[in-house]
Amino acid sequence: MGTIRLTTAQALIKFLNNQFVSFDGKEERFVEGIFTIFGHGNVLGLGQALEQDPGDLIVRQGRNEQGMVQAAVAFAKQKRRKQIYACTSSVGPGAANMITAAATATANNIPVLLLPGDTFATRQPDPVLQQVEQEHNASISTNDAFKPVTKYWDRVSRPEQLMSAMINAMRVLTDEGDTGAVCIALPQDVQAEAYDYPEYFFNKKVHRIERRKGTDAELEDAISLIIRKKKPLIICGGGAKYSESGEELKKFAQEFNIPIAETQAGKSTVESTYYLNLGGVGVTGNLAANLIAKDADLIIGLGTRFTDFTTGSKGLFKNDEVEFLTINTSRYNANKMDATKVVGDVLVNLKELIYKLIEKGYKSKYNKEISDAKNKWEKEIDRLYSIKYGKDDFKPEIASQNEASLKEFYELCGEALPQTTAIGEINKFLEKDYVVVGASGSLPGDLQRLWVSKDKYSYHMEYGFSCMGYEISGALGVKLAEPNKEVYAMVGDGSYLMLHSELVTSIQENKKINVLLFDNSGFGCINNLEMGNGMGSFGTEFRYRNEESGKLDGGLISIDFAKCAQGYGVKSYTVKTIEELKAALVDAKKQTRSTLIDIKTLPKTMTDGYDSWWHVGVAEVSNKESIKNAYIDNKDNLTNARKY
Missing domain, CATH: 1.20.5 (Single alpha-helices involved in coiled-coils or other helix-helix interfaces)
Structure with a gap:
């Protein structure tokens, strides 16, 4: 048996270079690169290894540890979990900054490999700079905080432990049914220690992602359930997208006349214009899907976790006879809603069901309900796209909200756009070869309801964790995954202020992204939530502190986001009218560097709930x-x- 003497960090980099994935006969490198922010816990270990020989790994410099991991999450999500980035940070604050993004990955079942530096395994010196000491347990470090938000966690306290740690890491990262963030904590002294690694540890390894068929018994149970039902509804989740099952899903829906509703993660698996696609369902869903969901006697969940937003907190499905059928690679998620389950890949199991249901001569009992619901919603979209406000028109779209913030904001800006109208113009402008990215605030609801996805995989929404700050980092990750497409981050001013550091990385890497910033001077979504449940407007609008009252109820804060972005080297625009928005969209598309359009947006002009709770x-x-x-x-x- 041959050996090769390497440091732990050098061995890790060599190992990552030899990991491949095979899916539907296509083989590709699994780890495209590594995002880095170097500090004293990783620069002399992993940093030295990458400087000496990165192999085929692309090394990218992050600006904020959370931001770079969010970019890695978005990259893997857009690659439909078939390719990833690793991320490394220093000890202490750098590692802690990655925890939020680790939770984002795990909540969404998206693979990302985290390699935080750690304190000395020898405990000499102890404590080290940035170490958090625990009197009751000397083995705990900041990296232990990753345990609740990762699918696999390990600490490499000796060089030879790297081998079992990475084999387990790859097992989880390539497991379609149970993937998420993986954390391999790397004490800084161990990173630099050498070991005689067996050469076979670095052999090329191909991880096969198989399309697993459910058992014969599971499929028979599914068939028996479906043929008893008259009005089934499909809910297309993220698993259907990662399975790349869009065409098979359309065949299934068309063959048996079954309507499709979408989750945030599932949207754009099937184009919005498909005649059986009703669009978003649940709390951020639309009238068409929610009306059909209320009467459905069978819900067929394809790769969905049945979150509260999808199910309307389990209050959406009103039919006393309703039952649930799931197809999911995760046995855990397949069991949700006490469902009849098929554990396996969406595409291959839809094929099985099509064949068997045709044999049974099955058809749903829908007549005009599907087309009527879809037509009714399309008329509502047209209405919302065409809303206009003048200086004397301040009736909020959302019931029970006061008009004061609209008028004040309008006067502050001189003029401003309704949010739904702005989204409509953007949607009309983007015809093909684009991806729109979102995550938090009121925009996900408006986008799930109003956005017409014309291309497959053109809608990228992180809503499993709905993490504020994901949008711009996510847009960078999507651009890395889809370099030939225009990528648009749809972000509110509140989320932008939380985290936009990777906008600078996009400039550095010459990876153009377009930021569409909706500025309404506040956390508008949560302002709606509090006021819609009987509270006043408290702590959610961006206001100066009033010296007389001592409260945050002074005038609205005005921020020139376009000017701020210019300082980074971003081409930026401020728009307050439809004409200005159209002109900015046209010019931004011509640019070769990142752009930001600061859209002054009237508060209270987003969509409201449609028969959901x-x-x-x-x-x-x-x-x-x-x-x-x-x-x-x-x-x-x-x-x-x-x-x-």
Whole structure:
């Protein structure tokens, strides 16, 4: 047996260079590169190894540890989990910064490899700079905080431990049913220690992602359930997209006349214009999908986790006879809603079901309900796209909201656009070869309802964790995955202010992204939530502190986001009218560097719920009648919701 003497870090880099994935007969390198922010916990270990010989790994410099990991998450998501980036940080704050993004990856079942530096395994010196000491357990470091938000965690305390750690890491990273963030903590002294690694550890390894068929018994159970039902509804989740099952899904829907609804992760698996695609379902869903969902007697969940937003906090499905069927690579998710389950790949199991249901002569009993619902919603889209406000028009789209913030913002900016109208113009402008990216605030709801996806995989929404700050980092990750497409980050001002550091990385890497920034001077989505449940506008608008009252109820803060972005070298625009927005979109597309369009957006001009309910914690005791009424409404809805 031959050996090769390498440091732990050098061996890790050599190992990553020899990992490949095979899917549907196509083989490609699994780890495209590594995002780095170097510090004293990794620069002399992993940094030295990468400087000496990165192999085929592309080394990219991040600006914020959370941001670079979010970019890696978005890259893997857009690659439909078949290719990843690794990310390395220093000890302490650098490692801690990655934890939020690790949770984003795991909540969405997206593979990402995290390689944080760690304190000395020898504990000499101890404590090291940036170390968090625990009196009750000297073995704990900041990296232990990754345990709740990762699918696999290990610490390499000796060089030879690297081998079992990385074999297990690859097992999880390539497991379609149970993937997410993987953390391999690397003490800084161990990174630099040498070991005689066996040469076979560096042999080329091909990880085969198989399309697993459900068992014969599972498929028979599914067939028996479907043929008993008259009005099934498909819910297309992220697993359907990662399975690349769009065409097979359309065949299934068409053959049996079954409508399709979409989750945020599943949207653009099938183009929005497909006649059986009703669009988004649930809390951020539209009227068409939610109306059909209420009467459906069977919900067929394809690669979905059935989150509260998808199920309307389990209150959406009103038919007393409704049952659930799931197809999912994850046995855990397949069991949701006490469903009849098929554990396996969406595409291959749809093929099995098509064949068997044709034999049975099955058809749904829908007549004009699907087309009527879709036509009704398309008329509502047209209305929302065409809303206009003048200086004397301040009626909010969202019921129960006051008009003060609209008028004040309008006067502050001189003019401003309704949010739904701006989205409509952007959607009309983007025809093909684009990807739109989003994550948080009111925009995901508006986009799930209003965005017409014309191309497959053109809609990239992180809504499993709905992490503020994902949007711009995510756009960079998508651009790395789809370099020939225009990528647009749809982001609110609140989320932009939280994290936009990787906008600088996009300039450095010459990877153009387009930031569409909706500025309404506040956390508008949460402002709607509090006011819609009986509270006032409290702590969610961006206002100066009032010296007289001592509260944050002074005037609205005005920020020139375009000017800020110019300082980074970004081509930027400020728009307040439809004409200005159209001109900016045209010019931005011509640019070769990243762009930012600061869209001054009227508050309270986003969409509202369409026959859906979201269970939130409303105060049981209050001195406001409006909150008391909201509590009663919430309690009534909870009583009627399903309990599993």
